[in-house]
Amino acid sequence: MNRRDAERQGRRAESLAALWLRLKGWRVIARRVKTPVGEIDLVVRRGRMVAFVEVKARRSVDGAGLALDRHRLKRVAAAAEAVAPRYVKPGQDMRIDALFVVPRRLPRHLPNVWHG
Template sequence: MNREAAEKRGRGAETLACWYLRLKGWRILARRARVPGGEVDIVARRGRTLAFVEVKARATKEAAAMSLDAWRLRRVVVAAERLSARYLRPGDDVRIDAIFIVPGRLPQHMPNVWQG
């Protein structure tokens, strides 16, 4: 798949993930939030929980899970650390989540995937 097609597929997956989160009561604060050293696909809030969400679109759930390796998670963690001052409120719980987008299935939300 060429870069342009992959970019379009990624944006579509992020849009689907945002709608899924909204239906589950989350408020989307930012998409594709970039800072030096990393990027977060979605920043979302529900109540006192602030989530930095990585979205993975693959042909299977297993492929999506495999694509979320330690290197990619570290980039999300770096970005979350640098972005948290912008979105964090006193008393918030902060976590790193993932959403897997697989054709023909509902999005799968994996809360708190980073235990660093």
């Protein structure tokens, strides 16, 4: 797969992830937030919780899990910390989530995947 196809697949996966999260009661407040230390695929809010979501699209659940390593999560956490003041209001909580998009399966949302 070339870079352009991978980009298109990633955008499709992020759109599907955003729809899935909306169906689960989350409100998407930002997409593809870029920072000097990394990128956040989705920023979502439900009640007092703000989640910074890393979306992984792979051919298998195992492949998606392998794509989400400690290094990747560390970058997402650093990016979330950099932009948290913009999205997290006083009295709200925040966390890092992951969402796996795999063909012929429902998206899999993994809450609170980063524990520093």
